[in-house]
Amino acid sequence: MDFVARIHGFSDPLSASALESFAVQAGIGRQSLHSTVLPALKAANVADFALDTQGVVIEVQEFLGVTGNLIEQSYRVLQQLNPTIDEIVTLHSIEVASFAPLTTTQHLDQLHRRGFNDQVSETGLNLALATGLTKRVNSVDLAEDVIYSPYVWESGQIEIASFLRGLPPGERDALLGICEQAAQHPGLALPLLAQPTPGVFGAAQKVGLVQAATVKSTGGSGAQTYVFSPTLESEDDRLTTTEALNQRKLFVAHMLFGHERAERSGGRIHDPVVLVRALLNRGSVGPASNISTDYHLLEAHGIVRVRETDHGRAYLELVKEEIVEGGLAWLQNSSTSAGTTDPTVNLLRAPGEFTNPEQTRAGAGDLGAADEIARSAILELRKELQRATRQDRPANPR
Template sequence: MDNKVKGSWLIHHTNKLQSVTNQGQYLNTFVAGKAGILLSAISATDQSEISDDRLNVLANAANINPVFELPKLLDVLSDHDLIDKGKKGVAVLGVTTASALQHTSNIFDSLEPKSIEYSTLEIAEVASSKPISSRELQEKISDIHRLSAKETAQVFHDSEQIGFVDVEMLGKDEKIFFNGNLFRRESAQKVKAVLDSLKPQEQASLNELTDMLRRQACVSVTDAEFILGKILFSKVNSIGFFDVSIVSNSSEEVGYVTLPSAFSKYSSSMVDDAFDLAKAFVASLTYGMTKSSYERGQISMIDRLLRALIDGREIGPVSAIGQDYRILELKGVVSIRTGSKGGRSGPMMRLLKKEIGELALQVILKGDVSEQSLPSLPGAAITKYIAPEVNREVIRRQQIQRSPFETNDMISSLRTGGF
């Protein structure tokens, strides 16, 4: 498995492990994943220095306890020569999203995890290609990692219970494993398999929404539900057919839909989606294009703005910068300060992760995130971003509660779809 892909699965598994009370046999996965999440939060394309105060804020935003977890994770990063610890903060070497994932993988390997931890990464990778029967997958994993029958049973039980993979019952004694990354790569045949499992009217509706997303890059959940109907929308979302992201402010919470493969035209979608930075950036920028007024700093020439940021220049000062990009500031994508330029004073912004800006520029220009793309984004500062996998988990749980067999036809078609 490629180190960047392995790093992506470590981040994925760590996010799942954060919802359980005891990480048990997966403590090395958790430590490596947390170290990778922290590294992503504090790093920039160029070397930077982070004060203790900023370090604590970024750690909190990344769901890392500043008292109990942060000191240990800083030691781990220091031991791997990724940061230099000082008396009042840390210096971080130039790190990109891709290299952060490689470092996550290297940290994991250095902890000398047992085969059972490696096997959960392999299970997730195999299940992301297409749904696979538990019997076939167990044979494959036990052979690759030389697990005993007891270890094999344990790792598959844990993978199901913790949520490393999803499980669908296709019969009394037949389990099928898959996960939310099914449609991030080689999606054309998988889309066809899903369409073939639906009724003609459902096929037409799904084609309509998919075509719209290819033209506009993203649409509101309200519009998507209007086209598909809430039941079909929930059904296809439970297997990861779409990405549903949530942006929030103090007054409301609004969802929007993108294709999981939206970024794969320009990069490895699995790798670049690991920290959900590009999608958060596109959401914030689109808000600036569609909802911000001219007086507070409406974005009118997005390509020029992004190219200025990518070139390392500060933009501003406008009041919108101090409000619309808070979530990106907390994720370590941008830095914001009060400054002066052209006789004006106010918030100014600099891009810290150049590759995220480049990816956002490609998607916005070629994926047509235009004034029609996100008509229902909230009209106040974006202060929270909920990633697609978190939303898929919620939809999946709701779908299972209604009917554990609701997605059977789609899973069966994907499993036998010939890819």
């Protein structure tokens, strides 16, 4: 994965000699690169490569962060290399630490819930700490260490762990589950979310630990709510503004809605990934009658253009390529400029309604005193998540 990270971002194909130079920097020899590393990356769908007629690598395409988050991709690569149980549990420990700061007891409990016994869990935690990707800090009040990821939780670890320890076990596990699902599956439909009690999910939504965006069609297809993680922003350096982030969520939510809820007779999207790829490659898709009723809000935000034809059908034409490209990455993970509204858009065509995360959060009702502990815990979590989305990092992660 170090090798993939080093070649990440190069738009032009790298020569064989350049690839081997990057491999040397990552501590990988030429023979290992060609016989082990590249085949493992390809099998794990983290990278792909092409060979010339002589069997020499002439091009490598990496998918870092596209076909899964970094930990998921690392796990898939590791699976190709006959990993030991200690290596597997180490990755799980790193992942748990990224979701929230937890006391050592609670951290080990999460590993137990993933199927590891006491001894293996403790070994995995110690190895995760040795990598520097996970750290611990002692708490006198809690009488044990707090385990956390320094790349996500730069401060307040003890306070957050204290809040989480004060929650009933079921609600604490539910909060961690919500964080995990929203991060791993951008645009997950709310009915598919393994929800805890309504109060806990409402608290998470209220303070923005997870974000829920609702799309409503004007064509009688009803409404659907999709869930996103605010930490997605910290994983993508193309998201330079909150508006760009919301536009990408708007686009993804509409593509998923077109797949799940659009009228079948009007051209329901069979595969959102295939359709978006076609939109990027050809510049337009269609015609279909659903395009004439369900996508004018995307047009109003300047993301696409709806070009109507006869018989109530329309084409969807690409406008903001960077938003659509980013949306494709999220859609793949789920199965930049802000811009302004185009003044020529005919809003009398009644676009569907999109409730963005901030509007959803503001519209949530009072959850009552019974959820006070949950709200407090989530509020502390959100403060740290906001730092992560601003790309803040600890001064010395080691």
